[in-house]
Amino acid sequence: MSSDGFTAEVKRIIERLSVLDARRVVFGASRHQYKPNPRASESELSAFESEHGIQLPAPYRAFLTEIGNGGPGPYYGVFPIDPRSRWVARPFPHVSTFELAEEALEAPLDGTLTIADYGCGIEVVLVVHGEASGQVWIDARYESGITPAENAEKRPMRFDEWWLLHMRSHLERFEQVLAMMNDAVPHEEIHRALEPRTIQLDVDLTMASLMDINPNGSPKVPAKKPWGMQCGWVEEHYPAWLALRRG
Numbered sequence: 001m002s003s004d005g006f007t008a009e010v011k012r013i014i015e016r017l018s019v020l021d022a023r024r025v026v027f028g029a030s031r032h033q034y035k036p037n038p039r040a041s042e043s044e045l046s047a048f049e050s051e052h053g054i055q056l057p058a059p060y061r062a063f064l065t066e067i068g069n070g071g072p073g074p075y076y077g078v079f080p081i082d083p084r085s086r087w088v089a090r091p092f093p094h095v096s097t098f099e100l101a102e103e104a105l106e107a108p109l110d111g112t113l114t115i116a117d118y119g120c121g122i123e124v125v126l127v128v129h130g131e132a133s134g135q136v137w138i139d140a141r142y143e144s145g146i147t148p149a150e151n152a153e154k155r156p157m158r159f160d161e162w163w164l165l166h167m168r169s170h171l172e173r174f175e176q177v178l179a180m181m182n183d184a185v186p187h188e189e190i191h192r193a194l195e196p197r198t199i200q201l202d203v204d205l206t207m208a209s210l211m212d213i214n215p216n217g218s219p220k221v222p223a224k225k226p227w228g229m230q231c232g233w234v235e236e237h238y239p240a241w242l243a244l245r246r247g
Contacts, residue, residue: 003062006160013167014072020174022212025205032077036068052089057134059160060126074166076117085113092130097147105141126159136162173198177206184242187235204230211241
C-alpha cells in the first residue's frame with residue numbers, strides 16, 4: 001500500500017471508530033480517544049534522521065507527518081517519536097527471536113523506536129536501523145523474549161500492516177455488530193455469530209458502546225444471564241434501543 005493510501009485508510013478508520021465506539025471500550029481507546037497528536041513536520045523528522053544517521057520507514061514517517069506524532073492505534077495508541085533515542089544510531093543486530101542477558105534487561109534495544117505499549121510490561125518497537133529495518137517487533141523481554149510481529153503468513157509485519165491489522169479488526173467487529181443490531185438480531189444470536197473468535201466480553205462491550213450506555217452500569221447480572229455485568233447491562237437496554245430505532 002502506498003503511503004497516501006495508508007494514511008487515507010488510517011483517517012477513515014479513526015473517524016469511523018470515533019463515532020461507533022462512543023464509550024471508548026476498545027482496549028486503549030480511553031487513553032488516545034481516537035485523537036491524533038499534532039503532526040510532526042518534515043524538517044523535524046529530517047533533523048532526527050540526520051542526527052542519528054537513519055531513514056525512518058516510509059509508512060511510519062507518513063503516519064507522523066499526515067496523522068499525528070503519536071495518536072490512535074493498537075493497544076494504548078502510537079507513541080510520539082522520542083528525540084532522546086540515541087540508541088537508534090546503533091544497528092539492530094537481530095533477524096529472529098532472541099532473549100536478553102540478565103544484565104541487559106533494562107537497556108533499550110539498539111536501532112529501534114518504542115511505538116506502543118501492549119501492557120503488562122510488553123512493548124512494541126519499530127526497527128529503524130539494521131537488516132530488519134521497517135519491521136515491527138514485540139518486546140516481551142521479561143516473558144517470552146523479543147520476536148517479530150508476524151502476519152497470518154508468518155511474515156514480519158511493517159508499520160502499516162501492523163496498524164491496519166489491529167485497527168481494522170476493531171472496526172470490522174463494530175460494523176458487524178451494528179449491522180446485526182439494526183436487523184434486530186437477538187442478543188444471544190449476536191454472541192453466537194461472533195464467537196469463538198471474539199470473546200463474550202468484547203461482544204457485550206461493543207454492543208454497549210454502540211448504544212452509548214455505560215458498560216459498567218446496573219443491573220450487573222439479571223436472572224439466568226451469567227456472562228457478567230456487561231452482558232446484564234446490554235440485556236437490559238437492548239430492547240429499548242431497538243424500540244427507538246424502529247421509531
